[in-house]
Amino acid sequence: MKRVILLCTHLAALFSGFMLGIYILPILIQPDSPEFNTKTLPTEQISMVGEFSKDREDSDFFHWGEGKITVTHNSVMFIGELAPGPDYKLYLSPTYIETESDFNTHKADMLRIGDIKTFDRFLLSLPENTDLAQYTTAIVWCETFGEFITSARLFPPSDT
Known part of the structure; x- marks a missing residue:
């Protein structure tokens, strides 16, 4: 009986360490965040x-x-905070998305912008020749685990 308990506690510790590593490793290996200030952008360039929100x-x-x-x-450009994680991607979508099932349903219609390495x-x-008029939503997605992270409705700057 002691061996079963010992085995179970060791497996639980191993699993906990693995999960903690998945969470902490991206924080440890992330590059320096880019320096920019969106407040200094001329309005005609925007x-x-x-806005990304935790309430999705x-x-x-x-x-x-x-x-x-x-x-x-x-x-x-993004300024804020994302929960750390591996393999984040930014997508633009013509459809508002706030669930994993919505993302998977509409993924073929989305434009993958690139990898997110900082949080x-x-x-x-x-990408060149991107027609921004087609897209209404930005989505952060974890490709490795197929997890929805967050989304933001996109508006012209005068509508915010």
Whole structure:
């Protein structure tokens, strides 16, 4: 009986350590966040703005984001905070998304912008000839685990 208890406690410790590693490793290996200030951007350069929130339907204690996202004709900038995690991607969608099932249903219609490597700010280039008028939502998605992190409705800057 003691061996079974010992085995169970060791397996639980191993599993806990593995899960903690998945959470902490991205924090330890993240590069320095880019330096930029969206407040100094001329208004005519800003195409859309939005806000990530922890209040999305499929966001939870481990999968969330909050902060402001700014889209120009050639880049996407974020200032705020994302829950740390591996393999985050930024997508633009023509449909509002706030659940994993919605994401998976509409993924074929989405534009993958790029990898998110930092959790407080990011700056990603848009693919050339991106028609921003097609997209209404920005989504942060964990590709490895298929987890919804957060989303933001995008609006022209005068509508916010």
